[in-house]
Structure formats: structure tokens, C-alpha cells
Amino acid sequence: MKDRSLIAVIISRWVSPFIFLYGVHLIAYGHLSPGGGFPGGVVLACSFILALLARGKLAALKRMPYVFAKKLDASGAFIFLLTAFAGLIFARVFFLNFLNQIFPGQELRLFSAGTVMINNFAIGIKICASIFLVILFISALRVGKDTEMKTMEED
Amino acid sequence: MNNLIPILVAFPLAAGFILALLPGKWLKSADSIALVASSIVFLMAAALYGYEGIYEIGGWSSPVGINLHIDSFGWLMLIAVSFVGLSVMLFSINYMKTYTSRNRYYVLFFMMTAGINGTLLAGDIFNRFVYVELAAIASYVLVGFGCGAKELTAALKYAVLGAAASAVSLFGIAFLYALYGTVDMALLGEVISGLETVYPFSPLHLAAGLAITGFVFKAAAFPLHIWQPDALSAAPAPVSAIVSGALISSTGIYALLRTVNTVFSGALRLGPAVAAIGLFSVAAGTLTASGTKEYKRKISYYSISQVGYILLGFGFAWHLIYSESSAAAVFLAGSGAIFHLLNYAVFTPLIFLKSGAAEYPEKRDRDFPGVSYAGILSLAGVPPFAGFISKAMIIAACFISGTYSGFAAGVIASAAAVYTLISLTRSNIINFRIKRKKARNISGRIPLLMKIPIWSLSALCILLWLLFIPVLRERIIEPARLSIMPQVRAGVEGSLR
Numbered sequence: 007m008k009d010r011s012l013i014a015v016i017i018s019r020w021v022s023p024f025i026f027l028y029g030v031h032l033i034a035y036g037h038l039s040p041g042g043g044f045p046g047g048v049v050l051a052c053s054f055i056l057a058l059l060a061r062g063k064l065a066a067l068k069r070m071p072y073v074f075a076k077k078l079d080a081s082g083a084f085i086f087l088l089t090a091f092a093g094l095i096f097a098r099v100f101f102l103n104f105l106n107q108i109f110p111g112q113e114l115r116l117f118s119a120g121t122v123m124i125n126n127f128a129i130g131i132k133i134c135a136s137i138f139l140v141i142l143f144i145s146a147l148r149v150g151k152d153t154e155m156k157t158m159e160e161d
Numbered sequence: 162m163n164n165l166i167p168i169l170v171a172f173p174l175a176a177g178f179i180l181a182l183l184p185g186k187w188l189k190s191a192d193s194i195a196l197v198a199s200s201i202v203f204l205m206a207a208a209l210y211g212y213e214g215i216y217e218i219g220g221w222s223s224p225v226g227i228n229l230h231i232d233s234f235g236w237l238m239l240i241a242v243s244f245v246g247l248s249v250m251l252f253s254i255n256y257m258k259t260y261t262s263r264n265r266y267y268v269l270f271f272m273m274t275a276g277i278n279g280t281l282l283a284g285d286i287f288n289r290f291v292y293v294e295l296a297a298i299a300s301y302v303l304v305g306f307g308c309g310a311k312e313l314t315a316a317l318k319y320a321v322l323g324a325a326a327s328a329v330s331l332f333g334i335a336f337l338y339a340l341y342g343t344v345d346m347a348l349l350g351e352v353i354s355g356l357e358t359v360y361p362f363s364p365l366h367l368a369a370g371l372a373i374t375g376f377v378f379k380a381a382a383f384p385l386h387i388w389q390p391d392a393l394s395a396a397p398a399p400v401s402a403i404v405s406g407a408l409i410s411s412t413g414i415y416a417l418l419r420t421v422n423t424v425f426s427g428a429l430r431l432g433p434a435v436a437a438i439g440l441f442s443v444a445a446g447t448l449t450a451s452g453t454k455e456y457k458r459k460i461s462y463y464s465i466s467q468v469g470y471i472l473l474g475f476g477f478a479w480h481l482i483y484s485e486s487s488a489a490a491v492f493l494a495g496s497g498a499i500f501h502l503l504n505y506a507v508f509t510p511l512i513f514l515k516s517g518a519a520e521y522p523e524k525r526d527r528d529f530p531g532v533s534y535a536g537i538l539s540l541a542g543v544p545p546f547a548g549f550i551s552k553a554m555i556i557a558a559c560f561i562s563g564t565y566s567g568f569a570a571g572v573i574a575s576a577a578a579v580y581t582l583i584s585l586t587r588s589n590i591i592n593f594r595i596k597r598k599k600a601r602n603i604s605g606r607i608p609l610l611m612k613i614p615i616w617s618l619s620a621l622c623i624l625l626w627l628l629f630i631p632v633l634r635e636r637i638i639e640p641a642r643l644s645i646m647p648q649v650r651a652g653v654e655g656s657l658r
Contacts, residue, residue: 080181087175090167093219100167101219 010061018060025053033130037119043126047133054138063145072142075135082132089121089128165205166216166229169239170279170292173202177271180264188264192254195267199243199250202274206243209236215284223284223345230284230347233640237499238415239281241506245406246274248614252514253399255608260397266306273299273403277411286334286372286420287344290327293379293412297323300408304396315395319388323378326385330375336368337424346423354427369425373417380413382468383441390453390461398517401457405464406510410502414468418475418645426479426647433566436476440570442469447577451584456532457516463540463585464509466577471505473574474498474555475645481562482646490562495642496634497554504539504548504625511536511618518607518615535619541582547625552578 029049036042058066093102106120117123176198180191209231216229231239250270257263276296283289301323305316338344341352353365374385381389389409393401421431446466453459478494481487515533539548556578559571628638 077182080178084175084178084182087171087178090171091175094164094167098164099218099220100164100171100216103219 014060018056022053022056026050033126036126037122038114043129044133047130048137050130050134051137055141058141058145070138075139078131078135082128085128086125089124163216165209166231166282167218169205170275170282173271173275177268181268191264191267196250196254199247203243203247206239224343227288228284229282231282232644234645235281237637237641238411241503242277242407242411245403245506245510248618249399249403251614252611255611256399256517269299269303277407280412280416285345289416290330290334293416294327296408296412300404303400304392306400307397311395315391319392322388326375326378329371333368333371336364336371340364340368349424350427353425356428365428369429372420376413376417376420377438380417380468381409381465382438382472383445386465389465390458393461394455394457398513401513402510405513406506410506414471414502422645422647432476432479436473436480439469439472439476440573442466443473443574443577447580460512463581467505470552470555471498471502474501477558479647487562490558493554494558495646496638497551497558499638499641501551501555504551507618507621508536508539508548514615518611535622537585539622541585542578546622
């Protein structure tokens with residue numbers, strides 16, 4: 007911790023919630039504006055990666071523990087599959103957008119896409135967790151002055 | 162019934178995610194969940210018997226949406242591959258106890274199953290590519306699952322080469338999309354068969370070559386086979402079994418055949434090219450195997466030559482279907498190739514599983530290979546075993562075709578078959594004499610759950626003969642053969658039913 011810049015630490019602490027919020031916005035409005043699950047998920051992951059870069063691995067792992075990230079990764083994909091199965095159960099066609107038929111909503115409004123929004127959030131969660139894990143593994147393999155080398159299974 | 166088609170892809174994925182989400186104290190039930198899930202996949206595949214049709218996902222129809230498609234040949238592959246998957250799962254429940262983190266193995270196994278099923282069912286070429294990648298990426302990790310130096314080297318080699326081959330394949334698909342504006346295979350086939358003239362070097366040739374190269378790599382056929390012996394000899398035994406029996410036969414051979422037949426057969430005559438790849442694989446596999454001492458590696462090279470026989474049969478059948486006189490040769494080559502594909506999906510997993518059974522429970526005891534005599538004899542083509550008739554049919558088709566190229570192919574293929582037979586039986590008789598005593602000790606300590614898949618696959622090495630009882634042949638082999646042949650004049654087909 008001793009050789010970290012104070013400015014970077016403070017600013018990252020201030021900025022990362024806003025990055026997170028922007029990621030949620032990108033996902034939520036994915037069906038209306040450029041964005042969606044994948045870019046939004048990457049932005050979500052960026053808020054954790056910023057913490058990792060500015061304040062070190064332990065600070066990032068405090069916000070997003072390793073085991074939690076793994077479970078989040080799998081559960082995002084699982085939610086996506088569940089919405090696909092829900093189409094089969096409620097409307098007899100796999101992946102059918104059954105929510106849109108029940109509740110069409112007003113066009114160009116937030117709740118107007120049925121299951122697309124759920125799918126976007128599922129992909130966002132998955133991408134967030136997996137990009138974070140990728141960067142975490144890359145940083146764990148780094149060899150150098152970093153003395154925080156600690157096996158991640160312990161966290 | 163119809164809804165089973167997407168579930169065959171989605172269910173293994175769901176099983177994989179559930180296993181990944183399993184809390185730590187429930188990890189003991191992972192074995193039973195995995196076993197039940199792969200039995201359900203097998204039962205679902207069996208329940209689709211006789212069903213042919215297209216499933217539109219999400220209710221979006223063909224040019225816009227994604228569709229899944231099944232026909233007789235797809236079903237035959239699906240049932241074979243699910244059977245291999247179930248056998249490998251039965252085997253690996255005990256075998257993978259010697260490895261750490263069994264749960265992750267199951268997760269990757271189900272990812273791979275989903276990719277394989279998707280490859281067999283996909284109706285458009287881009288989705289097929291995605292499913293092939295899903296299965297391939299899971300297999301890269303599974304090959305390196307032991308985490309030893311040998312495993313990791315093989316997995317790295319496989320992953321790097323595989324990524325390069327996939328990139329080439331993706332370029333081909335992008336070319337097709339740029340040229341014809343669709344990736345739906347049926348539509349592409351219609352558009353391409355409507356083309357008036359195809360110049361000797363048209364963009365279509367380039368697209369076909371690029372798109373097929375990736376599948377040739379996955380099939381481990383001649384010019385792009387170098388990953389296969391490393392990967393299969395280094396990987397844990399159940400992984401070698403499923404990679405050779407299910408992954409190569411579905412994401413490689415089936416995807417190659419389906420792409421060539423559905424997409425390109427309207428305008429391009431790719432039969433000779435496929436047959437040439439097959440013939441070179443036969444020669445290269447057999448010759449390289451003869452210089453190899455290590456047992457698993459030797460078998461890997463011989464399995465390359467078996468893939469060669471399959472491609473030779475299909476390519477030859479496609480080539481001959483346009484000539485007037487040789488309906489018998491078309492029949493022999495086509496159904497021989499399908500039959501050899503089924504045999505291949507039975508005997509290679511069997512050989513690898515048996516060699517793994519000898520390593521159980523001490524993982525590092527690799528000096529004694531457990532030799533599966535049924536598998537070896539079926540691979541070599543010894544008469545009571547089913548491998549004999551399929552190989553004989555392909556070679557006979559080459560000879561009775563009445564063309565010089567067919568005769569040359571027949572000479573090479575039969576020489577390779579005889580050489581395989583002599584070399585494999587000789588080396589195994591020697592092996593048998595030396596290690597007979599040790600083999601007796603080993604068979605006592607294998608648990609029943611590992612014996613069941615070995616017994617059932619061994620039985621299938623002979624029982625696959627039954628597929629040539631006329632009742633079964635007309636219900637199973639013939640529809641499959643007709644669905645993978647280009648649709649030309651009805652007079653040529655069907656004279657030898």
C-alpha cells in the first residue's frame with residue numbers, strides 16, 4: 007500500500023460508483039440506445055478493475071470476492087437460460103419473448119422490451135464477472151515488485 | 162417432441178451452470194447430478210427418433226431468426242454421440258476421483274456436450290461455427306486438465322492451432338455472408354445452386370476452401386492433423402475418449418459433411434477433394450503410426466486413418482452420384498462411410514477408456530496400456546467385428562466404381578487396411594504375452610461403474626452388425642445416407658434399395 011499515489015486512490019474511490027451506475031444505465035437502456043448487455047457488463051467490470059489498478063488486488067477483492075465473482079459468472083448465464091426456458095413454459099416456443107405479449111408497454115420506454123431487458127441484465131452480470139476474473143488472473147500472474155502475491159483461493 | 166430440439170442444446174448448458182453454482186457442501190452430489198443429466202440427454206436424443214424438421218427459436222422465421230434443424234443423419238450422429246457421452250460420464254465418475262476439482266470437469270464436459278449437440282442441430286453456418294467453438298474451447302481446457310507438463314504442452318498446441326483454424330473458418334463464413342447476404346445453410350444452398358456459371362477461381366471457391374479448412378482441422382484429417390496425437394495421448398482417458406469419439410466425429414466430420422453437402426454441393430463438386438483428403442489421411446495416419454512406439458499415440462495415428470476412410474467413402478459417394486453407371490458403388494461408399502463413422506464413434510472411445518482403466522487408480526502408472534481387444538480388432542478390421550464390414554464396403558466401392566482414380570484409391574486404402582491389421586495385431590499379441598499376468602491383476606480392481614461402459618462399447622463393436630439387418634438398415638442407415646447425399650436424379654439413387 008505504501009507506494010500508491012494518494013490522488014489515484016481517492017479519485018478511484020470517488021469515480022468507480024459513477025462508472026458502475028453508467029454501466030447499469032447502458033444495460034437498462036440496451037434495447038433503446040447503443041449499448042446492451044456486453045458493453046454495459048464491460049463498463050460494470052471497469053469499476054472493479056479501476057479499484058484493482060488504483061488500490062490493489064485486495065481492495066478489489068473486498069468489493070468483489072473471487073468466489074462471488076465465479077458464482078456471479080455462472081448465475082448470469084443461468085438466468086439467461088432460464089428466460090429462454092420461460093418462453094418454452096409460458097408460450098410453448100423456446101426463447102419466445104412472452105413478457106412482451108403479456109405486457110407490451112409503451113414504445114421507446116424503459117419497460118417495453120419484455121424479456122430482452124432480463125437477458126441484457128443476465129449478460130451484463132456474466133460479462134462483468136468474467137472480465138473482472140480475466141483481469142484478476144492476469145494481475146495474479148504478474149511477476150515483479152508486487153508483494154501482494156497471495157493465492158486467491160484463500161479469499 | 163418438437164420442443165426437444167432446443168432443449169438438447171439448452172439442457173446440457175443448464176446442467177453445467179447448475180454444477181458451477183453448486184454450493185460447497187453439496188459437491189458430493191455433483192456425480193449423481195452429472196450422471197442423471199447425461200442420461201437425460203441420451204434419452205432425449207433417443208426420443209427424437211424419426212423426427213425431421215426445423216425449429217424456429219423465439220418464433221422468428223428463417224432469414225431473420227436462428228433455426229435448429231434435424232434429419233435422419235443428424236439424429237444418427239446425435240444418438241451415437243450421446244451414447245459416447247453417457248459411457249464416458251459413467252467411466253469418469255470413478256476415474257476423475259484421481260484428479261482435483263471434479264466439479265469443474267463436469268462443467269466443462271457439459272459445455273462440450275452442449276456445443277456438440279448444437280453443432281449437430283444448427284441450421285445456419287454461423288451458429289454451427291459458434292457451437293463448434295463452444296465445444297472446442299471446452300476441449301482445450303479438458304485436454305490440459307491433468308495440469309502436467311505434457312498435458313499443458315498438448316493443450317497449448319491444440320488451443321493455438323485451433324484458434325488459427327477457427328479464424329480461417331470464420332473468414333470463409335464472412336465471405337459467404339458478404340457474397341450472398343445470408344448464413345442460413347438451406348438458403349445458402351439454394352442461392353449457390355442457382356448460380357449459372359462458376360469460374361475456375363471464383364470467390365465461391367475461396368469461401369468454400371476457407372470455411373472447410375476449419376472443419377478439416379477439427380476432424381484431424383491429413384494436412385491439419387498434428388494436434389490430435391499430442392492431445393489424445395496426453396489428455397486424461399475419458400477426455401481422449403470423448404474428444405476422439407464425439408468431438409472429432411461431430412464438430413469435425415459431421416460439420417464438414419453438412420457444410421459441403423447442404424451449402425456447396427449445388428455448384429461445386431467437392432467430392433474428389435474430400436476423397437483426396439481422406440485418402441491422404443489414410444496413408445499418412447497408417448505410415449506415421451508404424452513408426453510410433455507409445456500405445457496411445459499409435460492409436461491416435463490409426464484413428465486419423467479411420468477418419469480418412471470415412472471421408473474417402475463420403476467423398477467417393479458424392480463423386481460417383483453424378484455418374485450414370487455406378488449405383489451400387491454409391492450405395493456401398495455412402496452407407497459404408499456412415500457405418501464406419503458409427504464404428505469409429507464406438508471403437509476409439511473404447512480403446513482410450515480401456516487404456517485409462519489400466520491407469521486406475523494409480524494415475525501415473527502408464528507403462529502398461531490396458532488393451533481393448535474388441536476395439537483394436539474392430540479398428541484393424543478383423544472379420545467378426547463391425548469395423549471389417551464398413552471398411553470392406555468403402556474399399557469395395559472404390560474397386561467396383563470402374564474408374565482409374567477409384568482403383569488407385571482402392572489399392573492404397575486396402576494396402577493401408579492390411580498393414581493396419583498386421584501391425585496392430587502383431588504388436589498387441591506381443592504385448593499380450595508380456596503383460597498377460599499384469600492384466601489379470603488389473604481387471605480385479607476396476608469398479609463396476611467403469612466396467613459397464615467398456616463392456617457395452619465392446620459389445621457394440623460386434624453388435625453394430627445388426628444395423629445391416631434389412632429392417633434396421635432401411636429405417637436407420639438408408640434415410641441417413643439419403644439425407645447426406647446431394648439430391649440429383651432419382652434414377653441413379655434407389656436402384657439398389
